[in-house]
Amino acid sequence: xxETLTRTGALDGWAARFAELPDSVALLAEPFHxxxxxxGETTLRPNTxxxxxxxxxxxxxxxEVLRTSPFRSAAExxxxxxxxxxxxxxxxxxxxxxxxxxxxxxxxxxxxxxxGSAAVTLLGQANVILLCLGENDYRILVRSSFAAYLAEWxxxxxxxxxx
Amino acid sequence: xxxxxxxxxxxxxxxxxxxxxxxxxxxxADPAALTDEEWGRFVFxxxxxxxxxxxxxxxxxxxxxxxxxxxxxxxYRFSR
Numbered sequence: 302x303x304e305t306l307t308r309t310g311a312l313d314g315w316a317a318r319f320a321e322l323p324d325s326v327a328l329l330a331e332p333f334h335x336x337x338x339x340x341g342e343t344t345l346r347p348n349t350x351x352x353x354x355x356x357x358x359x360x361x362x363x364x365e366v367l368r369t370s371p372f373r374s375a376a377e378x379x380x381x382x383x384x385x386x387x388x389x390x391x392x393x394x395x396x397x398x399x400x401x402x403x404x405x406x407x408x409x410x411x412x413x414x415x416x417g418s419a420a421v422t423l424l425g426q427a428n429v430i431l432l433c434l435g436e437n438d439y440r441i442l443v444r445s446s447f448a449a450y451l452a453e454w455x456x457x458x459x460x461x462x463x464x
Numbered sequence: 465x466x467x468x469x470x471x472x473x474x475x476x477x478x479x480x481x482x483x484x485x486x487x488x489x490x491x492x493a494d495p496a497a498l499t500d501e502e503w504g505r506f507v508f509x510x511x512x513x514x515x516x517x518x519x520x521x522x523x524x525x526x527x528x529x530x531x532x533x534x535x536x537x538x539x540y541r542f543s544r
Contacts, residue, residue, distance in 0.1 A: 347472055347473060347474070348474065361527060362472060362527035362528065362529055363472050363527070363529065406476070406477040407476065407477075420473070420526075421473070421527060422476065422525065422526060423477075423479065423480060423525050428525050
């Protein structure tokens with residue numbers, strides 16, 4: 302008898318704890334984004350991401366781009382399917398930048414790291430891809446195996462913003 | 465903490481980088497022809513100057529690319 306495998310995200314079961322946070326540091330797990338790695342020359346500028354036709358393209362290196370989309374399949378995006386490697390966390394609210402700055406060394410001020418910026422860096426002890434979507438609105442791509450650590454770290458860092 | 469300038473990503477914290485030793489150590493053209501001593505020298509013996517030193521660094525927690533940087537081993541200051 303064939304068993305049915307259920308699709309589970311790396312942060313399934315965390316929603317209740319995320320929901321306890323105030324709106325100023327709202328966390329949301331965004332599982333199952335398709336991600337593909339495309340190698341070769343790129344026209345993307347370093348440390349940026351752009352919205353292209355149906356997917357986001359993130360600069361990872363001089364010859365490496367990560368394409369992500371919550372809707373498209375890996376075959377539609379092209380490149381090597383690396384969807385299982387990372388999961389996605391959305392962080393937004395009036396104190397989103399303050400929270401990240403407690404554990405991230407790069408300058409996150411909007412004049413340096415505004416909408417459209419991307420960085421592969423460390424947040425806490427975890428290696429992350431940080432995307433700025435707008436003022437105090439970030440998407441964090443983290444390895445699935447580090448997701449629980451990072452969620453715990455974010456919840457702890459958000460303690461001071463709880464009412 | 466010291467910032468190191470990655471040629472691709474810009475200045476980042478030192479902990480994001482991995483040290484790769486002396487730069488410009490060429491692989492022997494004919495490794496099989498080397499004596500044990502010569503091979504040992506190629507594998508283990510490196511310059512250890514006080515002052516400017518060309519070395520390999522990897523931006524391990526960022527773009528993961530290798531690059532060559534010049535560092536002063538006495539002051540730890542990077543220059544190009």
